[in-house]
Amino acid sequence: xxxxxxxxxxxxxxxxxxxxxxxxxxxxxxxxxxxxxxxxxxxxxxxxxxxxxxxxxxxxxxxxxxxxxxxxxxxxxxxxxxxxxxxxxxxxxxxxxxxxxxxxxxxxxxxxxxxxxxxxxxxxxxxxxxxxxxxxxxxxxxxxxxxxxxxxxxxxxxxxxxxxxxxxxxxxxxxxxxxxxxxxxxxxxxxxxxxxxxxxxxxxxxxxxxxxxxxxxxxxxxxxxxxxxxxxxxxxxxxxxxxxxxxxxxxxxxxxxxxxxxxxxxxxxxxxxxxxxxxxxxxxxxxxxxxxxxxxxxxxxxxxxxxxxxxxx
Numbered sequence: 001x002x003x004x005x006x007x008x009x010x011x012x013x014x015x016x017x018x019x020x021x022x023x024x025x026x027x028x029x030x031x032x033x034x035x036x037x038x039x040x041x042x043x044x045x046x047x048x049x050x051x052x053x054x055x056x057x058x059x060x061x062x063x064x065x066x067x068x069x070x071x072x073x074x075x076x077x078x079x080x081x082x083x084x085x086x087x088x089x090x091x092x093x094x095x096x097x098x099x100x101x102x103x104x105x106x107x108x109x110x111x112x113x114x115x116x117x118x119x120x121x122x123x124x125x126x127x128x129x130x131x132x133x134x135x136x137x138x139x140x141x142x143x144x145x146x147x148x149x150x151x152x153x154x155x156x157x158x159x160x161x162x163x164x165x166x167x168x169x170x171x172x173x174x175x176x177x178x179x180x181x182x183x184x185x186x187x188x189x190x191x192x193x194x195x196x197x198x199x200x201x202x203x204x205x206x207x208x209x210x211x212x213x214x215x216x217x218x219x220x221x222x223x224x225x226x227x228x229x230x231x232x233x234x235x236x237x238x239x240x241x242x243x244x245x246x247x248x249x250x251x252x253x254x255x256x257x258x259x260x261x262x263x264x265x266x267x268x269x270x271x272x273x274x275x276x277x278x279x280x281x282x283x284x285x286x287x288x289x290x291x292x293x294x295x296x297x298x299x300x301x302x303x304x305x306x307x308x309x310x311x312x313x
Contacts, residue, residue, distance in 0.1 A: 042081075042194070042215055042218075042219050044219055044222035044223045045194060045215055045218040045219035045222050046079050046194060047222070048167055048168050048218060048221075048222040048225075049079045049194045049196060049213060049218065050076075050078075050079055050196075051167055052160075052163050052164065052167050052168070052196070052211070052213065053076035053077070053079065053196035053198070053211060054076050055163045055166070055167065056076065056159060056160055056163050056196075056198065056211055057073075057074035057075060057076040057198045058074075059159040059162065059163060060074055060156050060159050060198065060209065061073060061074045063152075063155050063156055063159055064121070064124065064152070064156075066124030066125065067124070067200070070124075072200050072201055072202060072203070073200070073201040074198045074199070074200060074201075074209065075198065075199050075200075075201055076196050076197075076198050077196055077197045077198070077199065078196075079194055079195070079196055080194070080195045080196070080197075081194065081195075081215070092114055092115045092116070092182070092206070093114070093115030093116075093118075093137050093138075093139070093182050094115055094118065094137050094138070094139065094140050094141050094179055094180060094181055094182055095112055095113060095114050095115060095118070095179070095180045095186060096112065096113045096118060096141070096146075096149050096150070096153050096177075096178070096179045096180070097110060097111070097112040097176075097177070097178060097179075097180060097186050097187060097188065098110065098111050098112075098153050098154060098156075098157040098174070098175075098176070098177040099175040099176040099177070099187060099188065100157055100160065100161055100172035100173060100174055100175055101172060101173065101175045102170065102171065102172055102173070102217075103171075103173070106214075106217050107170050107172060107213075107214050107217035107218070107221070108172070108188075108191065108193075108213070108214045108217070109157075109160055109161070109164060109170075109172050109211070109212065109213045109214070110186075110187070110188035110191075110193075110210075110211070110212045110213075111153065111156055111157050111160055111209065111210065111211055111212075112186055112188065112208075112209075112210045112212075113149070113153065113207075113208070113209055113210075114206070114207065114208045114210075115137055115182075116203075116205035116206050116207035116208075117200075117207035117208055117209050118137060118141070118145075118149055119137060119205070119207075120200065120203070120205070120207050121148075121149060121152060122145060122148060122149065125148055125152065126148075139181055139182040139183075140179060140181040140182070141179045146179050149179070150177055150179075153177060154174060154177060156209070157174060157177070158174075160211060161173075161174075164213065168218060168221040168222055168225060169221055169224070169225050170217065170218070170221050188212040191212070191214065192214065192215050192216070193212040193213055193214050193215050194212070194213055194215050194218060195210060195211065195212045196210070196211045197209075197210050197211075198210070198211065247286055247287050248286075248287060248288070249284065249285070249286050250284070250285045250288075251282050251283070251284050251285075251294065251296075251305045252282055252283040252284075252285060253274060253276055253282055253296075254274030254275055254276035254282075255274070255275075256272060256273070256274055256275065281293040281294060281295055281308055281309070282294055282295065282296065282305065283311065284305060284307065284311075290311040291310065291311050292307045292308075292309065292310055292311055293307075293308055293309045293310075293311055294306050294307045294308050295308060
């Protein structure tokens with residue numbers, strides 16, 4: 001009799017979560033990047049926004065423990081110039097919005113949660129069992145719901161501010177934080193900004209945790225940061241590919257010079273004396289160029305080099 005063995009995966013198949021909201025059956029078409037119009041003018045900002053969205057998704061997942069407990073992941077969408085997603089949230093149900101601004105008011109950022117996202121947040125925070133239907137909300141949040149959502153939304157907004165400071169050097173402070181009734185527009189939807197929607201992997205309710213950042217301020221900050229670091233703005237995919245290029249690393253025990261006659265007369269068993277003492281550091285070369293100094297050690301039964309210092313020209 002044959003036996004079958006179940007194979008487990010680190011990332012299980014996404015579960016379909018029951019929802020009290022309209023289910024999204026079709027994936028939205030990804031908007032093509034147009035580098036001939038305004039998107040070309042905001043090229044640096046859009047590339048920075050892509051990195052910000054990805055880092056924000058990872059940071060916010062850590063700030064929402066119930067997502068990690070359920071092995072759910074936040075997935076950042078492509079960058080958008082319009083506030084369409086934020087505007088559509090107003091028609092579904094209540095929403096929550098947190099605005100952040102710089103001291104001089106030139107730069108701003110915002111996060112918002114639409115009604116399905118608020119239902120999932122309340123469900124997870126209040127300890128509902130996994131797989132239960134997402135909480136259906138009324139036209140507005142109750143006072144108790146606003147208190148719970150407001151506390152968590154401010155933590156997520158702090159995640160955004162930390163990411164903005166790390167990626168673009170923009171320092172913002174918490175500003176307006178409030179819920180919006182069904183049909184009431186969001187403040188950030190009417191502003192000129194770049195937007196990224198974060199969705200929950202495996203969720204079909206249409207939950208969105210959105211991020212918006214002032215376009216012009218982000219463009220200026222991204223260009224200034226690139227100029228200060230001396231890095232030319234390029235395709236982030238190409239940058240990642242370059243980082244994966246294999247490089248040969250060698251450790252040089254020592255060098256000796258001898259005549260060709262002696263080289264031709266070398267035999268097995270002869271000893272070549274190097275000018276390196278047993279306690280001298282060896283040179284570590286990266287791509288043939290001396291970069292470090294180290295000492296030979298044994299690691300897990302194999303000969304290895306422990307880096308001790310950088311090579312000075």
